[in-house]
Amino acid sequence: MPRKLITRRSLLTSAGAALATAGSGMFSGATAQTLAPTPTMRGGANNYLPGAAIVDRIGGGGFWMTGTVRRAGDGAPLSGQRIQIWAHTTEGHERDPQSHGATLTDVNGTFRLEMPQIIPAFGQPHGHLAYDSGDFETVFLRPVMQSPKDTSLNVDFVLVPV
Amino acid sequence: MIWTAVFICVVVPVVAATLSPLLAWRSPVYIVAGFAGIIAMTLLLIQPLLAGGILPGLNIMQSRKIHRVLGGALVTLVLIHVVGLWVTSPPDVVDALLFSSPTPFSVWGVIGMWTIFISALAVLSRRRLRLAPMTWRRVHMGFAVVIVTSTAVHALQIVGTMEPVSKGLLSFLIMVVTATVIVGRSRAKAS
Numbered sequence: 001m002p003r004k005l006i007t008r009r010s011l012l013t014s015a016g017a018a019l020a021t022a023g024s025g026m027f028s029g030a031t032a033q034t035l036a037p038t039p040t041m042r043g044g045a046n047n048y049l050p051g052a053a054i055v056d057r058i059g060g061g062g063f064w065m066t067g068t069v070r071r072a073g074d075g076a077p078l079s080g081q082r083i084q085i086w087a088h089t090t091e092g093h094e095r096d097p098q099s100h101g102a103t104l105t106d107v108n109g110t111f112r113l114e115m116p117q118i119i120p121a122f123g124q125p126h127g128h129l130a131y132d133s134g135d136f137e138t139v140f141l142r143p144v145m146q147s148p149k150d151t152s153l154n155v156d157f158v159l160v161p162v
Numbered sequence: 163m164i165w166t167a168v169f170i171c172v173v174v175p176v177v178a179a180t181l182s183p184l185l186a187w188r189s190p191v192y193i194v195a196g197f198a199g200i201i202a203m204t205l206l207l208i209q210p211l212l213a214g215g216i217l218p219g220l221n222i223m224q225s226r227k228i229h230r231v232l233g234g235a236l237v238t239l240v241l242i243h244v245v246g247l248w249v250t251s252p253p254d255v256v257d258a259l260l261f262s263s264p265t266p267f268s269v270w271g272v273i274g275m276w277t278i279f280i281s282a283l284a285v286l287s288r289r290r291l292r293l294a295p296m297t298w299r300r301v302h303m304g305f306a307v308v309i310v311t312s313t314a315v316h317a318l319q320i321v322g323t324m325e326p327v328s329k330g331l332l333s334f335l336i337m338v339v340t341a342t343v344i345v346g347r348s349r350a351k352a353s
Contacts, residue, residue, distance in 0.1 A: 042264035046253035090187050094251060119187045122247070122254045123265050123320040142264055148321060 037072040037137070037160045044140030047094040048130055052084045058101035058115035059091040065127060066112045067155035069105045071136075077109025078159065084130040085113055088121030094128070120148050127153055136161055164218055168211065172204040175332045178325035185323060195246025196323050202239035203317055205232050206310050206336045213306075214343035230285070237282045240275050267319035274312035281305035303344050310340045 065085050069078045084102040092099040103113040118127055125148040129141045136159035143155050179200050185193055212229035215222040248255040258268035284291065284301065293301065314333035317324065 042262060043254065043257050044264075046257065047251060088187070093189060093192075119184060120321040121188075122251060123267055123322055125321060 035070060035072055035075040035158050038139055038141070038156065038158045040138070040140045041142045044128060044142040045130070046142070047086065047128070048084075048132075048140065049086070049097060049100050050132065052086070052100040052102045054082065054103060055101040055113075058085070058113065059089065059098060060116055061114035062151070063089070063115050063117045064112060064152040065115055065129070065155070066152060067110065067129070067157065069109045069111065069131070069157040069159060072158050072160045075158070077105075077107075078136075079105055079107045079109055081105045081109075081111075081131065081136075081157075081159075082133045083111050083113075083157070084132065085115065085127065087115070087118045087127040089116035089118055091116040094121065117151065118145060118148075118153070125150070127155075129155055129157075131157055131159060134162065164211075164216070168208065168217070171207055171332065171335055175204060175324060175328040176200055178328045179323045182323035182325070189250065191246050192250040193323075195243050195250060198239045198242035198246060199317075200324060202236055202243065203313055203332065203336070205236055205239070206313055207332065207339060208232060209236075210306065210310075210336075210340045210343040214346060216343070233282060233285065236278055240278055244275065265319075267316045270312040270316035270319070274309050274316060277305055277308045277312065281309065299347070303347075306340055307344070310336050 067083070069081045069083065070076060071078055082102050082104055084100065086094055086100040088094045089099055101113060101115065103111050105111045118125055125145040126142055127145075129143070130139070132138045132140075139157060139159065141155055141157070143153055145153055176197070179197065188196070209229060209232055211217050212220075212225045212232070215225045217225065220228070244255065254263065257263040258265075258272055261269055261272065263269070281302065284305070288298065291298075314337055317329055318333050
């Protein structure tokens with residue numbers, strides 16, 4: 001199980017959310033159980049190529065992009081959801097078509113796609129993921145690896161039905 | 163002695179960057195864009211030395227002439243840097259230019275770029291501006307401080323081809339040398 005990525009942004013976001021919740025005095029049971037949707041990240045859609053094919057593996061592999069897809073509110077796992085993935089890797093730039101691929105979530109709402117090693121590009125070792133299939137609101141993510149040497153990256157989607 | 167030290171400080175970071183493993187996975191345009199940025203940064207070490215007339219063997223007129231030429235080179239290198247990055251990944255550069263990039267170093271790069279351009283424009287229109295020499299000096303030094311500081315912060319936050327130790331030392335040196343020259347000139351003027 002890859003460790004959960006806690007970035008400065010996610011830390012600030014969750015800390016800010018916790019403060020807002022505590023300050024509002026609305027820490028009721030219902031509020032605590034509501035799972036907030038994942039917002040699109042800045043730059044998340046950069047170099048997106050719509051309609052990446054579902055593949056067993058992007059290129060030669062060696063790096064694992066993993067994650068979960070859940071429904072906002074009740075947190076129910078969403079199966080069969082198409083997640084598109086691209087990055088600057090040892091086998092190509094972000095814009096290159098061979099750097100793009102897609103996979104589907106399993107019955108537990110998890111996905112796992114092997115791809116070439118992600119290489120720092122434009123100043124940060126990062127990947128791109130998209131949910132853009134229409135049933136839920138589109139989300140573009142741009143997670144940053146804690147170290148350029150990491151060989152996996154875990155990303156969680158919480159989607160809102162359209 | 164000073165020349166040797168300057169030569170080493172300029173060449174070592176550039177050579178160290180040529181040894182980066184990241185280059186193997188970058189297109190030629192991306193590599194050129196990166197090195198244009200690195201070389202431009204090394205020029206920021208030479209510029210204050212020339213402005214202060216510190217380099218031995220050059221009189222102040224020669225120093226200033228080279229300072230002006232290198233200023234033009236800086237503008238050219240920054241343009242190559244930005245255009246090369248734009249060719250490599252247009253949306254990332256558009257985000258940076260619009261100050262909406264997710265990467266914290268982009269904003270410093272764009273501030274440095276605009277300050278270099280404005281500084282160059284001010285130099286070209288110096289006669290028309292008709293500023294008193296003292297005012298001109300203060301304005302030009304103000305630009306220099308912004309350019310050097312934003313470049314150092316920009317470079318330090320990037321995970322890229324520059325080797326971290328040589329990058330840290332170069333960042334430290336460009337700021338210290340710029341500050342030293344500015345303080346030295348202010349003292350010379352006061353006495």
